[in-house]
Amino acid sequence: MTAFDPSAALESLFSEYTARASAIRRDLGRSHSPDFAEQAVQRQNDEVLEALLAEAEAALLLVGKAKLRLSEGRYGDCLQCGQPIQAQRLAALPAAECCLDCADRTK
Structure with a gap:
């Protein structure tokens, strides 16, 4: 098993969400x-695309914040309690802002 590389994981997510947002914008521009x-059907489809675009843009924002934390040496620290975020959580959700305990409390 290879070691988790947060920089590579975040770059991959950034590229994926950027491509997704670009494709959706292109579809909305038709x-x-x-x-x-x-x-009428196309307008309904546009509403779905707009929701998907909002999700992609929100994910891009989270990834951007995670990249900033990485560059500042704060990546992997929970923004709520300051404790380290579990390695398994970061591997699954590289842009995670909170540890599992704090994430459960905010639900």
Whole structure:
């Protein structure tokens, strides 16, 4: 098993979310059909795409914050209690801001 590399994991997530957001923006920029019925369906699809774009942008923000913490030497410290975030949690969620205990308390 290879060691977890937070920098590589965060870069990979950043690239993935950037590509996803770009693709969604491209889809949202397409023109709609002149047919009213088809246009109604396309507008509903746009609402779904807008929600997906918001999720991708929120994830990009979290990854950006994690990259900043990494550069400042604070990566892996819980923002709530200051204790180290479990290695397994960081491997699963590289942009995690809180340890599992604190994350459970905020639910």
